[in-house]
Amino acid sequence: MIRSDEQIVLPDNKTLHMIQWNTQQPEPAGVLMIAHGLSEHSERYSHVARFFTEHGFLVYGYDHRGHGRTDPDHHGFIDSNAPSHFDLLARDAGHVFSILNQRHPILPFFILGHSMGSFIIQRMMQIVPGVSDSLPDGIIYSGSNGKPPISIYGGKLLSRWIMNRKGPAWRSQLIDNLVFGRFNKPFEPAKTRYDWLSRDRAMVQLYVDDPSCGFVPSVQFYHHFFSGLIRLHKHQPFAGMSTGIPTLIIGGDNDPVSNMGKGLHKLTRLLRRSNAGKVDLKIYPGARHEVLNETNRDEVMNDLYSWMQSLL
Numbered sequence: 001m002i003r004s005d006e007q008i009v010l011p012d013n014k015t016l017h018m019i020q021w022n023t024q025q026p027e028p029a030g031v032l033m034i035a036h037g038l039s040e041h042s043e044r045y046s047h048v049a050r051f052f053t054e055h056g057f058l059v060y061g062y063d064h065r066g067h068g069r070t071d072p073d074h075h076g077f078i079d080s081n082a083p084s085h086f087d088l089l090a091r092d093a094g095h096v097f098s099i100l101n102q103r104h105p106i107l108p109f110f111i112l113g114h115s116m117g118s119f120i121i122q123r124m125m126q127i128v129p130g131v132s133d134s135l136p137d138g139i140i141y142s143g144s145n146g147k148p149p150i151s152i153y154g155g156k157l158l159s160r161w162i163m164n165r166k167g168p169a170w171r172s173q174l175i176d177n178l179v180f181g182r183f184n185k186p187f188e189p190a191k192t193r194y195d196w197l198s199r200d201r202a203m204v205q206l207y208v209d210d211p212s213c214g215f216v217p218s219v220q221f222y223h224h225f226f227s228g229l230i231r232l233h234k235h236q237p238f239a240g241m242s243t244g245i246p247t248l249i250i251g252g253d254n255d256p257v258s259n260m261g262k263g264l265h266k267l268t269r270l271l272r273r274s275n276a277g278k279v280d281l282k283i284y285p286g287a288r289h290e291v292l293n294e295t296n297r298d299e300v301m302n303d304l305y306s307w308m309q310s311l312l
Contacts, residue, residue, distance in 0.1 A: 001053045003046075005069075008062065010095055012080070017069035018042075018062040018096070021049035029056030030108035030137075030312065033100055035093055036061065037115030037143065038225075039076065040213050041068030044206075048112075048292055051301045058104065062096055064089055064120070066221060068212055076217030077169050078224075085221065086228020087127060089120045094128030101134050108137045108312055112304075115257065115289070116225070118144035123232050126240035138246045138311050140304060143289050145258045146266025147233045152226050155179070159223035168220035176216045183256040183289075196256050196288055203293040239274035246278040247271060248307050250300065252287025280307065 002022040007015040019042055023029075032052050034045050042061030049059040063070035065078045065088070082088040101109060113121035118141040124131060125139070155178060162172050183196040191201065192208050207213045217225075237243075249268055253261035261283045268281045282303060287294045294300065 001050050008096060008099060010092060014065065014080075014092075015070070016062050016065070016092060016096065018060060019049075021046070021053050021059040021061075023053040023056050023058055025056040027056070028058050028104075028107055030058070030110060030308070031100060031104050032057050032059045032308075033097060033109070033111045033136075034059065034061040035111070035113040035117030035121055036064065036067070037117050039067075039215050039217065040207070040210075043068070044210075044213070045292070047297075048301065052305070055305055058107070060096075060100055064117075065092065066217070072212070074169075075212065075215040076171070076221050078221060084228060084231075085224035086120075086123065086231070089228075090123035090126075091128055093120050093124040094131050097124070097128075097131060097136070098134075105134075108308075110138045110140065110308055111136050112140040112142065113144075114292070115143040118142060119229060119232060122242075123228065125242035125245075126232070126235050126238075128241075131241055135241070135245055138248065138308060139242065140248045140250065140307075141267070142250050142291060143255060143257055144249060144251065144267055145263035146270055147263075148229045151178075152229060156223060156226040156230065159219050159226060163219045163223055166219065168218060170219045171216045172219045172222070173216065175219060175222050179222070186254070186256060186260075187288075197290045198288050198293045198295070199286065200293060200295045200297075203290070233270075237274040238270050239276035242277070243275045244277040246311055247276055247280070248304070249279065249281045250284070250291055250304070252284050252289065252291055252294065254286055255289045255291075257289050 004020045008018050036042050041063050045061050052059050066076050078085045184190045187195040251264045258264050271279045291300045
């Protein structure tokens with residue numbers, strides 16, 4: 001596996017850090033674009049890239065604004081006057097997709113979005129006009145969820161109240177605890193604050209030890225994130241321009257983000273009702289939030305590869 005790094009320049013002159021993992025096979029089988037989750041970064045998917053490059057794919061992962069090497073000095077804060085930072089992240093994803101699709105116009109193209117990345121890709125398919133000119137051949141949503149709970153409206157109001165008093169860059173432990181604090185409760189007594197991520201203690205420890213993971217996002221980031229999730233599920237039709245694109249939803253039945261898998265069933269029904277095309281659902285017994293970092297991650301990646309192969 002050969003890795004290279006580059007900077008993607010966005011329409012507002014912001015640059016995103018992107019990694020390309022190249023296959024050593026002479027004829028690439030396809031392209032896989034990865035959109036990572038909240039409070040992490042693209043390099044955490046290097047083992048996923050290794051698997052798929054060994055199977056002939058070109059793999060790309062980029063760091064969202066406020067994450068990783070895109071914004072190493074202010075993780076969890078987006079310096080922009082855009083009215084919706086959530087939509088801004090979705091447009092960023094659309095821009096990356098357009099660039100990669102132009103580089104590889106003939107190859108089959110797949111997108112993998114994990115957790116927050118899955119919501120960003122869903123929103124991308126709703127609002128980014130250029131994506132409709134050349135649709136991906138398949139989309140994978142990992143660690144996702146259906147319609148958010150009613151409590152998200154309270155989170156939106158509370159984050160705005162705190163932002164108005166403390167400023168947009170303020171880090172609110174209260175908001176962060178409201179979002180993540182309850183996730184570890186099913187796994188008490190827990191060794192770390194992040195046991196809800198995976199049963200694999202080594203993978204959890206890598207997250208804990210990573211200075212670019214687990215940061216508390218700014219109250220502004222949370223406010224835009226809550227607002228974006230509400231808009232995402234109010235959009236009609238939900239599928240938007242993703243109509244007809246094969247979709248695979250994967251997750252664990254011990255993932256608190258999806259209410260122990262229940263939200264994945266809701267998302268599946270929602271996509272099917274909105275004519276999103278062929279929608280498959282795979283839930284792994286015992287798995288937690290990061291199925292790609294779980295004890296059965298080899299099984300998960302083989303399942304993804306088999307599903308992608310079925311579409312070629």
